[in-house]
Amino acid sequence: MLVALVAGVALALALTWIAGPTAGGVVLGADLATAAVLRLVLPVRVAGALAVRSRPVDVLVLLVLAVACTSLAWVLPVEP
Secondary structure: OHHHHHHHHHHHHHHHHHOOHHHHHHHHHHHHHHHHHHHHHOOHHHHHHHOOOOHHHHHHHHHHHHHHHHHHHHHOOOOO
């Protein structure tokens, strides 16, 4: 599970380099939202490194970061 999330971050970085910051930011936001959902539904012993603080705090922080990354990706001016 953690490997898939790290692969999502690597994909976001690759997309940022290849297609621009909008695509990479949206993929990074989706990866953070996926991590929030996984933290919400998985028990602590399965969540592993996603379980840092209490469940509500972890989910809230991940969702705020997901919304922030996605929002910034859409409003960031991209020069051709």
